[in-house]
Amino acid sequence: MKWKWQYLEEKFIQFLMLISFGLILASLLAILFTILSKGLPSLTWAMVSQTPKGGFYLGKEGGILNAIIGSLYLALGGTLIALLFAFPLALLLNVYLSKTVWADWVRFSLDILWGIPSIVYGAFGFTIMIFLGWRASLLGGILTLALLEFPIMTRAMDEVIRRVPPDLSRAAYALGSTDLETAFFVVTRQILPGVATAVLLAFGRGIGDAASVLFTAGYTDRIPDSLFSPAASLPLAVFFQLGTPFPEVQQRAYSAALILTVIVLGVSLLSRWLSHFLDRYSIQ
Amino acid sequence: MEKRDFLKSNIQTPESRRAKLDQRVRRAFWLFSGIPLILALLILVALWLKSQPILLTHPITKLLFGSAWKPQRGEFGFLPFISGTIWVTLVALVIAVPICVLTAIYLSEYASGRLQRLVKPLLDLLAAIPSVVYGVWGVLAIVPWVQNSIAPLLSQWSYIFPILTKTNPTGYSVLAGGIVLAVMVAPFIVAIAYEVLQTVPFGLRQASLALGATRWQTVKYAVLPKAATGIFASIILGCSRALGETMAVLMVVGNVPQIPRSIFDAAYPLPALIANNYGEMMSIPLYDAALMSASLILLIMVLGLNIFSMLALRHVLRERV
Numbered sequence A: 001m002k003w004k005w006q007y008l009e010e011k012f013i014q015f016l017m018l019i020s021f022g023l024i025l026a027s028l029l030a031i032l033f034t035i036l037s038k039g040l041p042s043l044t045w046a047m048v049s050q051t052p053k054g055g056f057y058l059g060k061e062g063g064i065l066n067a068i069i070g071s072l073y074l075a076l077g078g079t080l081i082a083l084l085f086a087f088p089l090a091l092l093l094n095v096y097l098s099k100t101v102w103a104d105w106v107r108f109s110l111d112i113l114w115g116i117p118s119i120v121y122g123a124f125g126f127t128i129m130i131f132l133g134w135r136a137s138l139l140g141g142i143l144t145l146a147l148l149e150f151p152i153m154t155r156a157m158d159e160v161i162r163r164v165p166p167d168l169s170r171a172a173y174a175l176g177s178t179d180l181e182t183a184f185f186v187v188t189r190q191i192l193p194g195v196a197t198a199v200l201l202a203f204g205r206g207i208g209d210a211a212s213v214l215f216t217a218g219y220t221d222r223i224p225d226s227l228f229s230p231a232a233s234l235p236l237a238v239f240f241q242l243g244t245p246f247p248e249v250q251q252r253a254y255s256a257a258l259i260l261t262v263i264v265l266g267v268s269l270l271s272r273w274l275s276h277f278l279d280r281y282s283i284q
Numbered sequence B: 001m002e003k004r005d006f007l008k009s010n011i012q013t014p015e016s017r018r019a020k021l022d023q024r025v026r027r028a029f030w031l032f033s034g035i036p037l038i039l040a041l042l043i044l045v046a047l048w049l050k051s052q053p054i055l056l057t058h059p060i061t062k063l064l065f066g067s068a069w070k071p072q073r074g075e076f077g078f079l080p081f082i083s084g085t086i087w088v089t090l091v092a093l094v095i096a097v098p099i100c101v102l103t104a105i106y107l108s109e110y111a112s113g114r115l116q117r118l119v120k121p122l123l124d125l126l127a128a129i130p131s132v133v134y135g136v137w138g139v140l141a142i143v144p145w146v147q148n149s150i151a152p153l154l155s156q157w158s159y160i161f162p163i164l165t166k167t168n169p170t171g172y173s174v175l176a177g178g179i180v181l182a183v184m185v186a187p188f189i190v191a192i193a194y195e196v197l198q199t200v201p202f203g204l205r206q207a208s209l210a211l212g213a214t215r216w217q218t219v220k221y222a223v224l225p226k227a228a229t230g231i232f233a234s235i236i237l238g239c240s241r242a243l244g245e246t247m248a249v250l251m252v253v254g255n256v257p258q259i260p261r262s263i264f265d266a267a268y269p270l271p272a273l274i275a276n277n278y279g280e281m282m283s284i285p286l287y288d289a290a291l292m293s294a295s296l297i298l299l300i301m302v303l304g305l306n307i308f309s310m311l312a313l314r315h316v317l318r319e320r321v
Helices: A002-039 A045-049 A065-096 A101-115 A118-132 A138-162 A166-174 A179-208 A211-216 A234-242 A247-281 B002-009 B014-032 B035-050 B052-057 B060-065 B079-110 B113-128 B131-157 B174-199 B202-210 B215-244 B247-252 B270-280 B287-317
Strands: none
Touching: A002 A247, A002 B079, A002 B113, A002 B131, A002 B174, A002 B215, A045 A065, A045 A247, A065 A101, A065 A138, A065 A179, A065 A234, A065 A247, A065 B014, A065 B035, A101 A138, A101 B035, A101 B215, A101 B287, A118 A138, A118 A211, A118 B035, A118 B215, A118 B270, A118 B287, A138 A179, A138 A211, A138 B035, A166 A179, A179 A247, A179 B014, A179 B113, A179 B131, A211 A234, A211 B270, A234 A247, A234 B131, A234 B247, A247 B113, A247 B131, B035 B052, B035 B287, B052 B060, B052 B287, B060 B079, B079 B113, B079 B174, B079 B215, B079 B270, B079 B287, B113 B174, B131 B174, B131 B247, B174 B215, B174 B247, B174 B287, B202 B215, B215 B287, B247 B270, B270 B287
């Protein structure tokens, strides 16, 4: 009779697995459904084309253009600065230090940075800004986001560069190119799709992060006009509007959340398409 | 020496200029590659220095194990916040771990190649959703669900398990925070556990199947023992992500500074404390130092778990990378 018990166990565990898998898929669908069904009814053109007017937080006229623009500024700036450091670091790490102990240490500290919670980055950024005598500003937010995105981007690029076939650089060396030239003229071209994915991944993380810009970028109803003026951001717009007791304002929080979700999922899809598109230019 | 002389003597030829540039960048890169390590140390030192005022005036045991939180009277006990963090994280893990491990096993051992390729983008999507959006979902769906369905259902057993006592008329509770967190860390745990399972050599499975074992027996006796360390590490990594998660938890957990006694109690985790009070931290003496030491405590908890799981994972995934 032993085979029968084994058969039952097999079926039972498969049943449990399918349930677990289904639960994870269902929660993804539930989130998208909730955000869509609550956010769509109050999504108007005024929401995305106007800044808050007087009495906005009591349910009067206006939109969240300030938060949309602020978020784009913050995330674009942060991604750009992170890219300036992440790209050379990831590239040269694999060319100059490929299998040394120091490279292990660099990767280890990148992993540590990757795991630091964004609220701690926020607190750290705030500390540094107080030390320098800055107020909450666009620049402070951009720098903090750059700190947050830098390890994500570098590790993602590093993973891609490690998969570059060694024959490619060997061919370049055989033609007499130096390490540096190999890295920037040969390897770079090969990893372009991976770089695009890494940049967009970090951008998505940056634009959705609230805890790190809470201290450092502040919040304002105006569109920031200089690097030293405070900047609003979408996640904080959602958070603050949800915290008010007025249903009209809470409705707007739902549609702000919908806008944020659409941006982030759009970026995620774009990265998929872009890496597929750029794959043509790399050697398989 | 010889190489350097060669470079000097040929300083005009393009070949040597290229080689020299390469050498220069190579030397500069040594400094550049120190940035991540320096940054990590800088964050630790900055938070440590900023929390000095409170660490010097209050004994560390009183800070960590004191439960009185009265900033105006100079009493700073972090126990309610630390225990709130641990409660929410544990509830999230209890929910997420069985589901995630079973899903990872399913994807790695049972699912077809097509399904595996299809699920990866979906997990990425789930991981890409911003935490504020999870928070909105929690407020709209999970909190009312806990309040109206789960709490009345589970509190029937409260005379056996005091942990299920319904003490809180709203749904803003440890359980709501735990459910939202469980969904948030699921893609991380599944993705890493799946990768770990993929590193188990296929010969092991073939040998076990050839002896007449069922698929589940193969998983149970051949695959899981080999993958146990890595799966454990993936769970710890998920745990450390859950510890630091701020906005989503802050929105659904109720934020009452108390030591939770039941999963329906409100709690006040460390990240929520930091995020909620930054506005007034300059007005009360020692308050900013208290919040900075809260960040430091959080950072140390997260770092400890991360370093542990990274060392374990490095060992497991080394063969593949």
